[in-house]
Amino acid sequence: MAGGAASGGSAASDTYAKARHWLLMPSWVVLGFFVFAPVCVMVIYSFLTKEFRGGVIWEPTLAAYDQFFFDRGLFGDSDPTLQWTYISIFWRSIWQAGLATILSLLIGFPTAYYIATRPAKTRALWVFLITIPYWVNLLIRTVSMKFLLRDEGPLNDFLLNIGLINDPLHIINTNLAVQLGLFYSYLPFMVLPIYASVERYNFTMSEAAADLYATKFTTLRRILLPAVKPGVIAGCILVFVPSLGAFLAPDLLGGAKNFMIGSLIEEQFKGNAGNWPFGAAASMILLSMVMIILLIFSSQQRRAGADQ
C-alpha cells in the first residue's frame, strides 16, 4: 500500500520509448479524471457553505473546519471554545487503530518470523495460507466475525461447553470487538512485510551473537529487531492507516457507542440530513493525517536505504 507501486524498478529498457505517452494516456485520463480531480473537488467542497438538503452553496467559508474544532454555542454567537465531540471521535479512532496495530504486531511478528524460518517449500504454502483470507470479501469477514462473537454465538457456546466461563462474554458492541475486527481485517498486511525482511536477514549475525554468549532474548532484541525494523514499520503502517478510516468493523461490530471517523464521515452523506462540506472537511483531515504518516515513513525508508 505505502509506495507499493511507487518503485517501478530500475530497468531502463526503452523498446517502447516512442509510444510511452500514448501508452500512459488511458491511465492518466481515467485516474486523473476519476481519482485526482475528485480529491481536488473534495478540497473545494470542504470550504463551501452547506445547503440544508444535502448539497452545497458556492460561497467560500471556513464553517466546516470551524464546526469541527470549535463550539460557538447554540446560536453561533458565543466565544469559541474547543469542541471535543469530533476531536474525540478522531482520538478514539487513533486509539482503536493503534491497539489493533499492536495486537496485529504481537501475533503477526512471531508468525512472520516462524514462516520465514521454514524450509523454502513449506514457506510458500504458509504465505499462501496467510494471504487467502485477505482476498475474501471484507464485508463477509466482518459479518463472520460478528456471527462468531455474538452473545449466543459459536465462540461463547464453545467456551461455555468446555466450562471456561459460566456466563456468555459480551464482546459484540464493545471496543474490544472493534479492535478484534480491525485486527482480523488487516493482519495479513502485518505478516507479509515482516516476513519479507526476516527472509532477507542473515542468520549468521544471530549465530555470532550466540557465540558471544548473548541470550536468545538479547539476540532477538539487539540484533534481529534492528535488522528487520523497516519491515516492522511497514507492517504497522499498513495496518494502522486502513484501520484509521475503517467503516465496516466499527459499524457492524462496535455499535452506536463506538463511533469512528469512517462512520462520522459516512453519516454526513446519508440521505438528506447530512452536511456535505463538513463530511468533506472531516475527510480532508483524515487524508492529511494519512499523508503525513506516509511522508514520514517514506523519508525514513529513504534514509534507511541511504545508510546501507
Add this chain to the structure above:
Amino acid sequence: MSAKTDVKTYAGFRLITILCVVILYAPLVVVTVYSFNASESITNWGGVSLRWYVDIFTGPESAKFQQAAINSFSIAIIAATLATGIATAAATAIVRGGKYRLRTPSLGLISLPIMVPEIVLAVATLIFFNSIGFTRGYMTILVAHTAFCIPFAYLPIQARMQGIEDTYEHAAMDLYATKAQAFRRILLPLMMPGIISGFLLAFIVSLDDFIITNFVKGAGIETLPTAIFGSVKQGLKPNIMAISTMLLGLSVVMVTISYFVSKSDNTK
C-alpha cells in the same frame, strides 16, 4: 549443527503461528458450517441441509440477490477488463519506456487509489459525480471501479514485465518484426501470467468493494456487498451465510488460480 538451527527457533512462535491461522480461518469456517444448517435459527444446529442455498435462488429475497449478483459480476468483469488493459499499457510505458520526467508522477498517480483511504476516495467520487451532474447508478459504479482497480491490476503486470529481459523483443526486431508485432507476438504472451493475475485481483477487488459502491450507487441499484450489508443491518439471517459461503468459495478459487498462474514461468 543442532546448535546452529537453534538460534533461529523461539519457543512459542510456532504456537502463535498456529493461533494466527486459527484466528484467520475460524470465522470463515464457522460461517461455512452454519450455512448448511437446516434450522430456521442461526443459533441452534438442526442438521445438515441445503435449504438456505435453495432459498437464495427461489426464496422471497431471490430476485433482489439475483439482480445484485448480475450487477456485481457484470461490473467486476467490465471494470477488471478495462483496468487490466489500461494497466498493461501503463506498465509497458513505465518498464519499457526508458527514463523520462513523467515516469515518477505517473507511478504516483497509479498508486493514488491505494494510498488514499477508501472512505475518502468514496466521498471524493460522490462529490465529483454530484458536482458534474452525473446521475448516480450503474455507470457511476462502473467508472469508479475501473479507476480504483487499476493499481491492483498494475502491480502484478509490472512485476512480471520487469522479470522479462528485453533481448526477446530485440531478437524479434532483428528478424524484421515491427515494434507492434514484437509486442503482440513476443512480449504479450510472456506477460500473460502477470496479466491474468492482475485481472483476477482487479476482479476480486471490484467484486468485494463495499464502501465506494455504497457511496456512488444511488438509490434503487444494489451490488452483492451492498445487498448483503442492507440485509445484515436488519439482523443476521441464515440465507446470508449461504451467500457469503458462495462468495467466499469464489474468492478462494480465484486467488488460488492467480497464485498458480503467477508462479508458472513460461520464459523457459
